[in-house]
Amino acid sequence: MPVRWEQIVVDAEDAHRLARWWAEALGYQIVHEAPDEVEIRRTPDELPGLLFTPVPDAKTVKNRLHIDLRPDDQEAEVERLVNMGARLADVGQRDVGWVVLADPEGNEFCVLSSRKDQ
Numbered sequence: 097m098p099v100r101w102e103q104i105v106v107d108a109e110d111a112h113r114l115a116r117w118w119a120e121a122l123g124y125q126i127v128h129e130a131p132d133e134v135e136i137r138r139t140p141d142e143l144p145g146l147l148f149t150p151v152p153d154a155k156t157v158k159n160r161l162h163i164d165l166r167p168d169d170q171e172a173e174v175e176r177l178v179n180m181g182a183r184l185a186d187v188g189q190r191d192v193g194w195v196v197l198a199d200p201e202g203n204e205f206c207v208l209s210s211r212k213d214q
Contacts, residue, residue, distance in 0.1 A: 103135065103145040104161070106203065111148035114201055118146055121177060121199075122165075155202045158187050163205040170195065170209045177207065 108114040115134035119126055127145065128135040137145040167173035174195050178184070185198040194206045 101144045103143070103147045104163075105147045105149060107151040107155075108148050108201055109151065109154060110201070111150040114199065115146070115148040117181065117200055118148075121180060121182075159204050162203070164194070164208055165205065166208045166211065168210050168212075170207055174207050 106114065106118075111132075111134050112129070115126065115129075115136055118124065119136045122136070122138070124136040124138050124146070125140070126134060127137045127140045133147055133149050135145045135147045137143065165173065174197065177197055181200045182197040185196045185202075185204050187196050187204055189196055194208045196204055196206055198204050
């Protein structure tokens with residue numbers, strides 16, 4: 097039986113706020129919003145999506161799963177995301193070709209260098 101990747105679920109203290117932040121960061125749109133969840137996708141019919149669900153506790157440790165973004169211009173994208181509320185994060189990376197950021201609730205993600213820079 098075939099399987100299809102539907103979404104990644106993100107626990108959040110404020111699921112609605114974090115979903116809107118990621119929708120803006122990725123150029124996605126909200127495709128479903130209810131009191132207990134918000135889903136964003138690139139387009140309404142395109143999978144996978146990101147589903148944000150509220151949880152009562154704050155994030156306390158490094159993510160075990162994270163998103164990697166590959167922009168055309170790494171420096172400009174890092175600046176844009178930081179201006180939106182992301183912050184630089186240190187997860188033990190040393191001298192690497194990517195930048196680790198954390199979203200407004202502290203979830204780490206990476207901004208990779210452009211493929212043309214490799």
